[in-house]
Amino acid sequence: ESLSVVGSWSSLPLHKEYEAPFWQATLPEASGGNLQTTVTTHNQMNLGVGEVFRLLGQGVFDVGMTVGDYAVADAPELEGLDVPLVAMSADKAEAAVKAARPMIDEIFAKRFNSKVLAIAPYPPQVVFCNAEVGSLDDLKGLKVRASGRMTAKFLEALGAEGITVSFSEVPGALQKGVVDCAVTGAGSGYSAGWWEVTTHLLPIPLGGWDPVVTAMNMDKWESLDADTQALIEKEIAEKFEAPAWSTAEGALANDIACLTGKGECASGDSRNLVLVEASDGDIEKAREILQSEVLPEWAERAGGDWAARWNQSVGAVVGVTIKTN
Amino acid sequence: MAETAFNLLKRANRLVAISVGVLFLLCAGLVLADILLRRLGASLGGTDEISGYVMAIGTAWGMAFGLVELSHVRIDFLRRAIGIPKWRMILDLVSLLALAGTITIVALQCWPVVETTLRNGSRANTPLETPLALVQVPWFAGWIWFALTAWLTFLCALALVYQGNFSRSEQVIGVFPESEAV
Amino acid sequence: MLAFVSVGLLALLSLSIPVGIVLFLLGFGIDQFFTPFPLMRGLGSMVWSTSENAALIAIPFFVLLGEVLVRTGIAARTYSALDRWVSWLPGGLVHANVATATMFSATSGSSVATAATVATVAMPQADRLGYDPKLFSGAIAAGGTLGIMIPPSINLIVYGFLTQTSIPQLFLAGLLPGILLALGFIVVTAFVCMVKPELGGARRTFPLIEMLKGLADLLPIILLFSAIIGSIYKGWATPTEAASVGVAGALAIALLFGGLNIRMIGAALIGTVKVTAMIMLVVIGASFLNFTLSAAGLSQELRGFLEGLGFNPLWTLLVIVLMYVVLGFFIETLSLMVITIPIVVPIVTALGYDPVWFGILMIVLIEMALITPPVGLNLFVVQGARRGGSIAEVMIGAVPYVLAMLAMVIALIALPDLALFLPKAMN
Ligand code: NA
Ligand code: NA
Numbered sequence: 001e002s003l004s005v006v007g008s009w010s011s012l013p014l015h016k017e018y019e020a021p022f023w024q025a026t027l028p029e030a031s032g033g034n035l036q037t038t039v040t041t042h043n044q045m046n047l048g049v050g051e052v053f054r055l056l057g058q059g060v061f062d063v064g065m066t067v068g069d070y071a072v073a074d075a076p077e078l079e080g081l082d083v084p085l086v087a088m089s090a091d092k093a094e095a096a097v098k099a100a101r102p103m104i105d106e107i108f109a110k111r112f113n114s115k116v117l118a119i120a121p122y123p124p125q126v127v128f129c130n131a132e133v134g135s136l137d138d139l140k141g142l143k144v145r146a147s148g149r150m151t152a153k154f155l156e157a158l159g160a161e162g163i164t165v166s167f168s169e170v171p172g173a174l175q176k177g178v179v180d181c182a183v184t185g186a187g188s189g190y191s192a193g194w195w196e197v198t199t200h201l202l203p204i205p206l207g208g209w210d211p212v213v214t215a216m217n218m219d220k221w222e223s224l225d226a227d228t229q230a231l232i233e234k235e236i237a238e239k240f241e242a243p244a245w246s247t248a249e250g251a252l253a254n255d256i257a258c259l260t261g262k263g264e265c266a267s268g269d270s271r272n273l274v275l276v277e278a279s280d281g282d283i284e285k286a287r288e289i290l291q292s293e294v295l296p297e298w299a300e301r302a303g304g305d306w307a308a309r310w311n312q313s314v315g316a317v318v319g320v321t322i323k324t325n
Numbered sequence: 326m327a328e329t330a331f332n333l334l335k336r337a338n339r340l341v342a343i344s345v346g347v348l349f350l351l352c353a354g355l356v357l358a359d360i361l362l363r364r365l366g367a368s369l370g371g372t373d374e375i376s377g378y379v380m381a382i383g384t385a386w387g388m389a390f391g392l393v394e395l396s397h398v399r400i401d402f403l404r405r406a407i408g409i410p411k412w413r414m415i416l417d418l419v420s421l422l423a424l425a426g427t428i429t430i431v432a433l434q435c436w437p438v439v440e441t442t443l444r445n446g447s448r449a450n451t452p453l454e455t456p457l458a459l460v461q462v463p464w465f466a467g468w469i470w471f472a473l474t475a476w477l478t479f480l481c482a483l484a485l486v487y488q489g490n491f492s493r494s495e496q497v498i499g500v501f502p503e504s505e506a507v
Numbered sequence: 508m509l510a511f512v513s514v515g516l517l518a519l520l521s522l523s524i525p526v527g528i529v530l531f532l533l534g535f536g537i538d539q540f541f542t543p544f545p546l547m548r549g550l551g552s553m554v555w556s557t558s559e560n561a562a563l564i565a566i567p568f569f570v571l572l573g574e575v576l577v578r579t580g581i582a583a584r585t586y587s588a589l590d591r592w593v594s595w596l597p598g599g600l601v602h603a604n605v606a607t608a609t610m611f612s613a614t615s616g617s618s619v620a621t622a623a624t625v626a627t628v629a630m631p632q633a634d635r636l637g638y639d640p641k642l643f644s645g646a647i648a649a650g651g652t653l654g655i656m657i658p659p660s661i662n663l664i665v666y667g668f669l670t671q672t673s674i675p676q677l678f679l680a681g682l683l684p685g686i687l688l689a690l691g692f693i694v695v696t697a698f699v700c701m702v703k704p705e706l707g708g709a710r711r712t713f714p715l716i717e718m719l720k721g722l723a724d725l726l727p728i729i730l731l732f733s734a735i736i737g738s739i740y741k742g743w744a745t746p747t748e749a750a751s752v753g754v755a756g757a758l759a760i761a762l763l764f765g766g767l768n769i770r771m772i773g774a775a776l777i778g779t780v781k782v783t784a785m786i787m788l789v790v791i792g793a794s795f796l797n798f799t800l801s802a803a804g805l806s807q808e809l810r811g812f813l814e815g816l817g818f819n820p821l822w823t824l825l826v827i828v829l830m831y832v833v834l835g836f837f838i839e840t841l842s843l844m845v846i847t848i849p850i851v852v853p854i855v856t857a858l859g860y861d862p863v864w865f866g867i868l869m870i871v872l873i874e875m876a877l878i879t880p881p882v883g884l885n886l887f888v889v890q891g892a893r894r895g896g897s898i899a900e901v902m903i904g905a906v907p908y909v910l911a912m913l914a915m916v917i918a919l920i921a922l923p924d925l926a927l928f929l930p931k932a933m934n
Contacts, residue, residue, distance in 0.1 A: 002543070004542075004802070038804055040801055043671070044801050044853075045798050045801045046553075046557075046669070046794060046797050046801070046849075047549075047552075047553075047556065047798070048552070048556025048559075050556070051549075051552040051553075051555075051556055054438075054441055054552060055548070058437065058545075058548040058549070059544075060544060060545060060549040061802070062544075069450075070450065072450050073450040074442075074447045076448065143368075148450065149450050149451060149454070152452045153452060156452065161370075162370070162452060164374070164451075164561075165745070166562075169745065172675055173742070173745075175742070176740075176741065176742020177742050301448075301454070339777070342776075342777050342780040342781070343773060343776060346775075346779055347776065349564075349568070349776070349779060349780070349783075350571070350754075350772075350776060352564065353571070353751040353755070356564075356751040357748075357751045357754075359748070360738070360743060360748050360752065364743065373561035373747070374561070376747065377560050377561040378559060379564065380560060380561070380563050380564045381555065381559035381560075383567065383780070383783070384558050384783060384787040384791075387780040387783055387787075388784045388788060390781060390784060391780075391781055391784035391785050391788065394781050396781045396782070396784070396785045397527060397528075397788055398527070398785060398789065398842060399523045399524070399525050399526070400520045400521065400526065400837060400838060401882075402837060403521045403522070403523060404523040416522065417523075419524070420524045420525065423522075423524045423525075423528055423532065424524070424525055424528045427532060430535075430550070431531065431551075431554060434547060434550035434554075435554055435555070436551065437548065437551050438555050460559075461555065464555065464558075468554070
C-alpha cells in the first residue's frame, strides 16, 4: 500500500523532528514494508493553507496535516479547537485537545471526508512587542499582527488593532512600526530573528496552540483492512502524538530562556527581551472577554449545539463556560 | 458573418475589460485610503483581503480580453520561420484549440471549489467573515466566460479560414493584433 | 520526468501554443503519467488560491502607473533634460537613452514598458540628429531591461511570491546592481564609441543654465520614485500598498502636465487589464505545474540527478547560469522565470545560496533574455517604434550590452554583497 503524505510547514520543528521521520521511516518499518510513503509538505506544493483539508477530502492525496485553525473558513465550529488563553500550559492544552477530539473527528468526517489520526501542538503562539508593554491590557490601541479569526476577534475585543502581514515581512513591519506586536511560536520568533526588532515578550498563548491535525482521506481509510488501520492508529498515537506533546512544555521553557536570557538556552545564543509575566488579573480579564464576547460570537457562527458540546468537553477541562441564551 | 460575430465578441470583452479596469482603480483608491487613515491612527481593516478578491475576479474576467487582443504570450520563432500563410494558419488554429480545450478543463475544475463553498456556507478565515460564495461565484463565471470566448473565437477563425480569408483570420488569432501591427 | 518536462516544454512552446496553456498541459501530463493521485481535482483550488492573493495586486497597480505615465508626455521632457546632462560623453545622445531608461525603471515595474516609453520619445531624435541606428536602438532595448531590476519590479514581486522571499528585501537588493548595470551600459557605450566613433553621434555640450533648467523636468519622476520607495522603507506601506501610492502619483503628474481625461484613463485601464491577464495566465499555469511536479516528487529526482553529476556548488550554479542564457534565446522573460523557479530555486537554496541574491542573479539573466535573439521582447518593442530598417540592426546594437550583463553575472557570483549589502545594512 502506498500513501502520499502532505506535511505541515517544512521549516518548523514539528515537521522536521516528528512528521517527516514518522511517515518516512517509523510507520513503513512498523508495517514490515506493507506501507510505503512519499512525503512532501503543503508549502513545498505551494498550496494555500486553507486548501489542504479540502484537497485531502477530494482524495488529491491520502494523508494531510496542517493547523486546524487554517480550515475554519469551511468549518466555523472548528474554531473551538483552539481558543486563545484558555490553556496556559502544554498539559492543559493536551487535555483540552483530547476533550475536543470526538467533536474534531465528527467535523472532519462531515466537512472534509477525512479520518482524524492525530492532533499535535505547535509551540504556543506568544506575543513579541516592539513597544513598552507591562500587561495584557497594554495591548489596547496597539497594532498587532495575528492570524486566525478568533485571535483577531479577541484582539478587537481587547481594543487592539489586528493587521495582516505575511511571516517573512514581520521583522520589517515591526522595525518600522507598521505593527507594534506580532504573534507567533516562541521558537519560530527566535530562529527568524524577531528578537532583533522587538523589546518585550509576553509568553502567553494569545494565538492559542495552533494544534496541527493529521487526517487521512476517508475513502482511503475505509479501503485499508482492520489490521492496518489498527497499526496506524497505535503507531501514530505512541510514536508521533505522544512524543510531540511531551516535548512541547520543555521546548517553550527553552525558547523563553533563549529569548530573554533567563535560564538555560540549548538552541544557541541567549537574547535579552524583557519578559512580561501575565498577572492573574490579566488572565481573569482575558477569560471574561472570552466568555462575554468572543465565545458567544463563535457559538453563533458555529450554530447548532456546538457551544453546549464545547462547554461539556473543552470548557469543563479549562474552566470556561460560554454563556448562551 | 464570422467577422461581425468576432467584432461583437471583441466589443463585449472591451466592456468587460473597462469594468475590470475600474475595479482595479477603485481598489487602488481603497488601498491608498487605508494607508492615509493608518497615518492618522485609524484603519479600514481588511483591505488586503479585498485586494485578493479583486485580483481573483479581475484576472478571471480579464483573461478573455487578453485572448481577443492576442496578448497571451506565444513563442513564435517556428511560426515566424514558416513562410506559407496556410501552415501558419494551421499552427494558429491548433494553438487556439489547445487554449480553448485547456481553459474549458480549468473552468470546469473551478466548479468543485465553488460547490464546496456553497455546501459548507464557507466564510473567510478573517474578521470580515466574507461569505466566500460572494466572491467565488463571480470568479468562476469569469473562467467560464474565458472558455466561451475561446470557443467562439475558434469558430470565427475556422469560418474565416474556410472562406480562405487568411489575412483576416490572422488578425483574429495571429500573434500581433491589428492595432499593434507596424 | 525531467526529460518529459523538458522535451514537452520545448515541443509545445515551439508549436506557438500560449505559454500559460503549455504549463497547464504539462501539469495535466505529469498528473496522467507520473503520479497515481488525482491531482486534477486540485486544479480549481490552485487557480483560486494563486489568483486570490493580495500581494499580486501590485501587478495591475504598477502596470497602470506605467500606462498613465506614458500618456502624460513626461517621458519626452525627461529625455530632453537628460540629453543636456549626458550628451557630452563619447556616444552623445545614446547615453540619454540609457539614462532615461534608468530613470523610468525607477517608477516602472516592467522592462517592456520602460523600453517602449523610451523608444517612443528617442527614435524621432535619432532620425533628426542622424545617428547610426544600431547602437542607438540597442541602447534603448538594453536600458529598458533595467525596469525589472531597479525597484519597483513586477518580476521581483512574482519571484518573491513564488519563492516566499521578502519583497522589500528583493527590491533593496536590486537597487545597487541596477545602478551598476546602468553605469556599465554608459561605460560600454562610451568605450564602443571611442573605438568606433561613427556608431555614436556628435558629442554636444549645453550651457549650464540649460542643464539646470532641465532638472525641473526630472523632478516629477524623482518625486514619484521617492514616494513609492520612500513609503515602503518609511514603513508607511507594504510593497503592494506602495504601488497604489504610485498610481496616485502618476495620476497627479498627468493632472499637472495635462492629459488627464476620461479617454486617457480608459485607455490606460484597458491596457492594464490586458497586461495583467497576460501575466496572470502564466503565473497561474506555473503554479499548477509546480503543484503537480512537487506531488510527483521532481525535487527528489532533481537532487539525485545533480548529486549524480557530482559537481560542487559553484559548478552547479554555472550550469544553471548557462541554462538560463541558452533558454533565454528562445523564451520570453516572465515565462522563463515562472517555468524555472519551481525547479531551480529549491536546488540553489539547497546548495547554500541566498534566495534573495539568487533572485537578483536570475533577474540579470532574464534581462539578458530580453535582448538576445531570436526571441527578445525588448528587441521587438524597439523595432516596433522604428520607421523601417531590419531588426537585425537592433540585435547587433544590443550585443555590447549583453556583454555588460555577462560581466554583471560574474560580478554577482564573485561578490554576492553587491546584491546583499543593502538588505543587510537595512536590517
Ligand atoms: Na523598476
Ligand atoms: Na532572448
